[in-house]
Amino acid sequence: MMNGRRLALMQILDSRKKYTARELAERFGVSMRTIQRDLDYLQTIGVPLYAEVGAGGGYRALPNRLMPPLQLNQSEALGLFMLLQLLELVPDFPYGEIRSHLADHYYSSLPLDTKEQIDRIGDHLAFIQRAAVIPAPWTTLILEAAMEKRRLSFDYSSSGGIKITQAFPLGLYYEQGCWYVPALKDERTLLYRADRMHNVCKLDATLPELQTMKEWMKQEDDRERVQVSLQFTPFGARVAQTDPDYDLITDDRWEGLVPHQELPFLARKLLRFGPEVRVLQPPALRSLVAGLLRQAAEQYAHDEDVTS
Template structure:
């Protein structure tokens, strides 16, 4: 495919309508050449249609095929590795396309690049522990968040099963799980997506719900307590890849945490074992101790 046809695809994909004369003048070729280019694009599957009459012209169908990328070999290899990585992220939104995309993209590459990718696969892998969820709902949640639409689902929590109606703010992926912050009345609550079932879209729309980025950038307005943690050298290295504790300085972490999030914070700290100690507040320290004692109780013999 020559550069003119690629440029023609990009221009037509702007969703505007063009006459053959306008296109010919823009590309400084004859009308016959433009018509031949358009016929070639249609044969390749580019969804053009023609409107006849005085106000007619060429337009692209809504379900269009986007123009191909023009990449260097390094960029092509990097893109394929990113697709490979995404294969390891469970329940990825629109994830059903990943296998198809990798196969289609791979088949369009030159044979020597395909051979190089085959060899590279023997020297790289992505190890990732994650939960496997049947019937992923991340795609539906993301669509509802964009539309600011209320959803209803059954949520499986420690207290049992309950029906929930909320407006999702968005989703984010952290340590093998997808999380959904969502607004219910005047509160924002956090749900683990793999615990959601029987999701139903509702008609209610709430334009006041913020986007995920807006929510993340909001200042915490809940009453919070200062938390001070002391990490070992190894613990500080582990914390460097942890979204919650990555701002460790001189093996110490300080931050504001709402008391209602202490149980969640305590469970996170348990994963560090002896590599972290809660200095303050005493309430969080006590919750960590209680969780440790419950863990030890499982191994006590009568």
């Protein structure tokens, strides 16, 4: 069975250093026979130990080894399963196999009363995903490439069609149902949608000086910005406050600085509020929204001509 000494032994071997059986026995103050039984036990439960014989030999753990077992109290175990339920809403979570492993294997090892409490929580707790779930099966590979600072090759689907692309990913971030990949291409950092990346593979080329995504996100956006003022109806304000972009609404009004290049995108986002919002500033944004509304109205006017 797993005791404190065997757990500590597993953690020591996981350090990637090599230890002889004698060094391990002396470290734990036990006999060589006892430490050998501990090593045999770890191998039987799946810890992939590698033994080298002869002078300079010893024991070490191989890659893809098993990690030390979770040791949680009941409150922590309940919190873990609620967290797993929440993660189920995030499609293609990197290393996502952890969800099914913990939900099945770890659950089966819990005491009966803890299992029953987890089941009861499931009857009274739900997480709802409002954003569209868009598959992005390459997230683990992309994240590994970012950590290794390696170049990726992938086919990218854009409005202009599918293009074969190579770039160095900085990392991943998840927002409103989509995974996004900032990546360095031709000395420019571009933003890709992970669900539009296909046939992704890592290349040999590396870039040791590549910045991390954390560093990239801290950089100031030096694009020219314009002042935007939006006046919502009371109902529109309640709807808008569910969107992180409009969480700072005061007296049904939102104001902020927006990059000039983002105005067309913002205009399309505002369409979903219909008559519940009015653009006060800038005139360019007001014109964009008005033009989109006219296009929408013309589509319905055409339908009326056909049916009349």
